[in-house]
Amino acid sequence: MVYPVAVNVVDREVHWRLIGYSPWPGQRSFHEARSPKHPWAPCRYRLLCAGARYGKSRAGGMEALSYLLTPGTRTWCVGPTYDLASREFRYVVDALHTLNGEGAQIPVTRLLDNVTNGSMQVEIDFSRPGRKEPERVSMLKAKSWKEPDTLLGEELDLLLLSEGSKCPRMVWERFLRARLGTRLGRLVIPTTPAGLDDFL
Secondary structure, eight states: OOOOOOOOHHHHHHHHHHHTOOOOHHHHHHHTOBOSSOTTSBOSEEEEEOOTTSSHHHHHHHHHHHHHTSTTOEEEEEESSHHHHHHHHHHHHHHHHHHHHTTOOOOEEEEEEETTTTEEEEEEEOOOTTOOOGGGEEEEEEEETTSGGGGOSOOOSEEEETTGGGSOHHHIIIIIGGGGTTTTOEEEEEEOOOSSOSOO
16 A cells, blocks of 8 residues: 655644744644645646745745655655746755755755756755665656646655646646555645636
8 A cells, every 4th residue: 555655743833933934824724734634635737826925836846845855755845947846946955055054964966056047956964874775866857738747757755836726737637546556645835826717
């Protein structure tokens, strides 16, 4: 039986406090949304649809951070362009710098942050001392749905769909939805409204 990854909520709150993230009630309800059928379980799909300056990107980035700091997870931030996907990605990178500055000693083994050529990736190796344990390496990548060939082949624990109201239904159905199947991954969509569309 496959179960979704469980993020440690206590650790999450500690990390948020260290980086100075104090979610206001709208963000808090997004982070803590529970399934109506199973109130003890987080919602598998969560949507944060709001106007400018609401804090959507930061809230999405904090969700991605919680997954990245959980050993062995795979996360993508996908947006219409690398520039838009980079917003949540950069919140995560800034948080890692702050946490390490506070003495957290997070073992970042790879950090690529080049929005121009689309190389945006963070890897953290939680292997125990003296061991190489690929199953304990966490990864975060930023991608653009305008390059659908790059959206193939990986299974994910978290898919963050930046500006998801603009995502073409074909991209979701043909490329993204299947990424969540094997690991029962979760979907987070921080987005501005885009009228009546065929996806959300």
